[in-house]
Amino acid sequence: MKRVWTLPLLFAVGGAAVAATSAVSGKPGTAALLLLVFLALAAVHSPLIFPKPVGLREAQGRSAADGRPVVLWRPGCMYCIRLRLRLGRNAGRLYWVDIWRDAAGAEAARDANDGNETVPTVFIAGQPHTNPDPAWVREQLSPSP
Structure with missing residues (x-):
């Protein structure tokens, strides 16, 4: 912490x-x-600039129910900050897992990135995408109901 x-x-x-x-x-x-x-x-x-983080298991459960992406991130990561700022208001439509607070999230980042905790790693439909372009992530979001 x-x-x-x-x-x-x-x-x-x-x-x-x-x-x-x-x-x-x-x-x-x-x-x-x-x-x-x-x-x-x-x-x-x-x-503080990130939406409230959730645990990986909770994020995966919510994502399975509503299809929203899961983002593995950590504070101080410039690429995570870039993703967060470029998503703007849409950032709240993703589930953010802080890998420094959630051991399962850190393990998922290592599993997706050949043993490295490379972030941001965005899971869309269960598939990991390491440091994706924020515009692409925004495109992957389903329209708001």
Whole structure:
């Protein structure tokens, strides 16, 4: 649980330190801008931008019932962030499994990727797709009811 917040915390603390140094040297505008940039980086790398994660078994059960894709991801992964941001509002239509919180999810990622925990791995109709193009994933979503 702690490691999912390590990178965002480092961005926030590092940004505060850099901003404080800039403010002390008489550049309050630069300090404020730097702090905002670092806090934005902290937010983007946090698990908060992702829909609430579920366990792999629960995600597979829901996916079998409604056909929605399952995404294996982990906090701090730039490709996962890219997928999440490019999907926009559609991200909530997928089931997100945090492999750092779910051992079965990590095992599924290793099984799909020759022993590596490569993410994002998107399961559509039970078939794994490693780091797919976000536009392609969006196309695979069935129309909203």
